[in-house]
Every structure is written in structure tokens, then in C-alpha cells.
Amino acid sequence: MIKEVFSEEETFGFAKKMAENANKGGIYCLCGDLGVGKTVFTKGFAKGLGIAEHITSPTFTIVNEYEGKMPFYHFDVYRISDIEEMYDIGFEEYIFGDGVCLIEWADLIKELIPENAVWINIEKDLEKGFDYRKIEVK
Numbered sequence: 031m032i033k034e035v036f037s038e039e040e041t042f043g044f045a046k047k048m049a050e051n052a053n054k055g056g057i058y059c060l061c062g063d064l065g066v067g068k069t070v071f072t073k074g075f076a077k078g079l080g081i082a083e084h085i086t087s088p089t090f091t092i093v094n095e096y097e098g099k100m101p102f103y104h105f106d107v108y109r110i111s112d113i114e115e116m117y118d119i120g121f122e123e124y125i126f127g128d129g130v131c132l133i134e135w136a137d138l139i140k141e142l143i144p145e146n147a148v149w150i151n152i153e154k155d156l157e158k159g160f161d162y163r164k165i166e167v168k
């Protein structure tokens with residue numbers, strides 16, 4: 031499925047809707063270049079899970095945990111240099127747990143991602159405008 035958006039607010043709203051339909055144990059993998067809108071998407075997603083807390087990027091901590099309608103685990107694995115680090119933070123307990131996982135830069139750890147994950151790729155296309163994004167969901 032492909033969604034084209036033309037503003038940050040639209041990305042936020044699209045992610046919020048997706049989260050409203052998320053189930054326990056859902057895994058959402060976000061891919062796309064730096065600055066494309068993965069964290070914006072995550073903020074909308076968290077809102078859709080009923081999380082009021084401010085979402086910050088867990089760049090140095092790898093994972094931030096929130097409590098909404100269900101537990102929400104926000105990963106940013108950009109700085110992972112070795113996949114072993116994921117085991118060290120207890121990745122398997124998060125990923126096979128009852129919460130919802132959203133992983134920015136999931137393509138860097140794709141061998142660890144279960145089959146049932148939803149993959150979301152965000153891309154720019156400057157010919158269609160500065161704030162245009164193509165969001166592909168698989």
C-alpha cells in the first residue's frame with residue numbers, strides 16, 4: 031500500500047490512524063534516510079496509542095518505553111554497530127512481548143525482525159515538493 035503525503039501533519043495523522051488499528055505484539059519497522067520523517071511518524075503513532083508523553087528519539091539509549099493503551103517500545107537502532115548489542119538490551123523480550131514495537135532504521139537489523147512485522151518505508155521526492163513524502167507499507 032502506498033500513501034502520498036504533503037505535510038508533516040499528514041504523516042503524523044497517517045501514523046496515528048495506523049496505531050489506532052495496532053494489536054498487542056505488533057511490530058512496525060520504519061526505514062528511510064535521515065530527516066525523512068521517521069520520528070514524526072513515531073510521534074503520530076504514539077498519539078494513536080493514547081500516549082500523551084512527549085516522544086524523544088532514543089538515539090543513545092536504543093529503546094524508550096511508554097505506557098498507552100498498551101506498552102509501546104520505540105527503538106532507534108541507527109547507532110548499532112554490532113547486532114549483538116540488540117541481544118544485550120533484551121531485544122527478544124520486547125519483540126516477542128505484548129507491547130507494540132516501532133523500530134527506526136529496522137533495515138540495519140533485518141535478520142532479527144520476525145516475519146509478521148509491518149515494514150514502512152518513507153521517501154522524499156523533491157520534484158513533488160519539499161514536504162512531500164511517499165510512505166510505502168508492506
Ligand SMILES: Nc1ncnc2c1ncn2[C@@H]1O[C@H](COP(=O)(O)OP(=O)(O)O)[C@@H](O)[C@H]1O
Nearest residue numbers: 036037038041064065066067068069070161163
Ligand atoms: N511530510 C512530512 N512528513 C514528515 N516530516 C516532514 C514532512 N515534511 C517535512 N518534514 C520535516 O522533516 C523532518 C523529519 O525529521 P525526523 O522525523 O526527525 O526524521 P528522521 O527521524 O527520519 O530522521 C522534520 O523537520 C519535519 O518537520
Ligand SMILES: [Mg+2]
Nearest residue numbers: 068069087134
Ligand atoms: Mg529519527
